[in-house]
Structure formats: structure tokens, C-alpha cells
Amino acid sequence: MDIRLDNHCAFVTGAARNLGRATALAFAEAGSVVICPYHKGKDDAEAVVAEIVAAGGRAHTVPLDLAEVSSIQAAVRAVEELGLTIDILVNNAANRPRSRIAEVTPEEWDWVLATNLRGPFFLAQAVIPGMSRQNWGRIINVSGVDAYRGNPCRPHNIASKMGMIGLSRALANETGRKGITVNTVVPGTMDTPRYHPELEGDPSIDTALREERVLQIPLARQGRPEEIGYACVFLSSDYSAYITGQELLVTGGLHPVVRQPALEYD
Numbered sequence: 001m002d003i004r005l006d007n008h009c010a011f012v013t014g015a016a017r018n019l020g021r022a023t024a025l026a027f028a029e030a031g032s033v034v035i036c037p038y039h040k041g042k043d044d045a046e047a048v049v050a051e052i053v054a055a056g057g058r059a060h061t062v063p064l065d066l067a068e069v070s071s072i073q074a075a076v077r078a079v080e081e082l083g084l085t086i087d088i089l090v091n092n093a094a095n096r097p098r099s100r101i102a103e104v105t106p107e108e109w110d111w112v113l114a115t116n117l118r119g120p121f122f123l124a125q126a127v128i129p130g131m132s133r134q135n136w137g138r139i140i141n142v143s144g145v146d147a148y149r150g151n152p153c154r155p156h157n158i159a160s161k162m163g164m165i166g167l168s169r170a171l172a173n174e175t176g177r178k179g180i181t182v183n184t185v186v187p188g189t190m191d192t193p194r195y196h197p198e199l200e201g202d203p204s205i206d207t208a209l210r211e212e213r214v215l216q217i218p219l220a221r222q223g224r225p226e227e228i229g230y231a232c233v234f235l236s237s238d239y240s241a242y243i244t245g246q247e248l249l250v251t252g253g254l255h256p257v258v259r260q261p262a263l264e265y266d
Contacts, residue, residue, distance in 0.1 A: 003237045006031035009084045010236070011127070013037055013066065013120075014093030016044035018192040019142065019228045023090055024048055026229030027236075028057035032088065035079055037064035066093060066119025067111070076126045086127045087134065088236045091120035091164070092142040096157050109156045116160035117167065124171055128180065137180035138236040141168045142228070145188045145249070148256035165247060172245030181244035183235050188251030189213050191222035218253030 010027040014020030015036035024034045038045035045061045052059040062078045065071040094116045131137025147161035172182040
């Protein structure tokens with residue numbers, strides 16, 4: 001099954017690194033023009049664009065602060081000024097601070113929810129009119145298996161990721177008659193730098209938790225970032241045209257609701 005998405009424009013938030021980078025490359029491989037927005041990681045986003053262009057694809061960067069609605073609207077206008085219509089949106093970017101319940105401040109809570117949930121909604125709101133005019137569009141919200149499992153030390157991230165699932169269902173109901181599908185991709189434990197503190201990941205990642213979770217995965221390995229990219233490409237293709245308001249779990253068989261054995265966090 002050779003999926004081609006030529007003549008489409010995919011806007012992938014968080015495209016500079018990790019799952020977003022792999023997703024941007026997957027869309028470029030399928031023939032899409034790829035928009036790689038950036039907030040603080042301009043150099044990383046430009047490196048992804050250069051990689052796509054070097055392989056014969058088309059890609060552009062635009063500045064974007066998901067916490068600011070005016071920035072979202074400006075980013076969409078910038079894409080339109082390139083003569084493009086965003087008809088595939090992947091809401092992947094997220095803040096994931098590690099904080100115990102007692103440590104979460106109102107400011108940190110608002111910062112996480114603004115980027116992880118509020119921003120994706122207003123970005124969808126900004127691109128839906130263009131999708132509606134051509135009676136075709138794809139919105140993919142990236143959640144995470146932790147949204148179901150409720151793992152500790154990230155209450156704001158967990159809340160936002162479960163909110164993404166509800167957001168997808170609500171948007172799907174309202175936009176279906178306009179030819180737009182809205183789905184959620186749910187990654188499991190993925191092999192990205194954040195799970196390798198010896199590289200550039202978060203050194204606070206609990207090694208015991210990481211090893212324990214891999215042992216629970218039926219496929220006995222972490223997921224590869226490109227596997228999330230391929231899932232997003234599939235949900236953007238005509239092969240998935242009758243799928244909307246659903247969650248696609250890319251977890252290696254890791255059960256979304258069965259909690260792992262309790263670990264010590266104090």
C-alpha cells in the first residue's frame with residue numbers, strides 16, 4: 001500500500017525534534033509540502049526543512065507560539081501567503097514538566113494547558129475554514145498512553161492529553177459533513193532522547209519506571225518515532241477516509257488502562 005499525499009500541505013507542530021521530526025519526514029516522504037513551525041527551536045526546525053529539501057521535498061518554517069492565539073493566526077496567514085492551504089494538521093507539540101501534585105503552580109498549570117490543549121484547539125479553529133472550502137481536511141491530535149494510565153508527576157500533562165481525546169471527538173462531530181476527519185494518535189513508550197538521560201533527555205526520568213514500562217510492552221521494545229509518523233500519514237490518506245473521532249493506539253500492545261505496579265516517588 002503506497003500512500004501518496006501529493007498536493008497536500010501538512011502543518012506539524014513540534015516538528016523540530018523527536019516524534020514531530022519523524023512525522024514531518026514521513027509526510028515529506030509521502031509527497032506533502034511540510035510546514036515546520038518553531039517557537040524556540042528555530043535552528044532545529046530549519047535543519048528538518050533542509051533535510052526534506054535535500055531529499056527532493058518541499059518544506060517551510062514559520063514562527064509559532066501555541067500559547068498565543070495571535071501567533072497561531074499569524075502562522076496560518078504566513079502559510080497562506082506562501083500560496084498554500086493547510087489541509088493536514090498534526091497537533092503534536094507539548095510541554096511535559098515533571099512535577100508532583102504539591103509542586104504544580106497555577107502558572108505552570110496554565111503554561112502546560114495553553115500549549116498542550118488550548119493552542120491545538122485554536123490552531124484547528126484557524127485551519128478548519130480552509131479545509132471546509134475544499135471539502136477535505138485531516139486533523140490529527142497526538143495524545144499519549146499516559147492519558148489513560150494516569151501516571152504520577154505530570155497531572156497537568158495527563159489532563160491535557162486526555163483533553164486532546166475529547167477535543168478530537170468534539171471536532172469530528174462538528175466537521176464531518178465538511179469532509180474533515182479528526183482522530184487521535186496515542187503513542188506508547190517511544191525511543192526518543194527524553195528516555196535517554198545520558199544523552200539529551202530529562203535527567204529526572206526515573207530509570208526504574210522506564211525499564212518497568214518496557215517490560216510490560218507485549219512487543220518487548222520501545223516504539224520508533226517514525227512509527228508515529230506513519231500512523232499520522234495513514235490517518236491523512238484516503239485509506240482512512242471513513243475513520244473519524246477515533247483513537248489509534250501505537251503502543252506495542254501496552255494496555256491503555258491497566259496501571260503498572262506502583263513505584264516509589266518520594
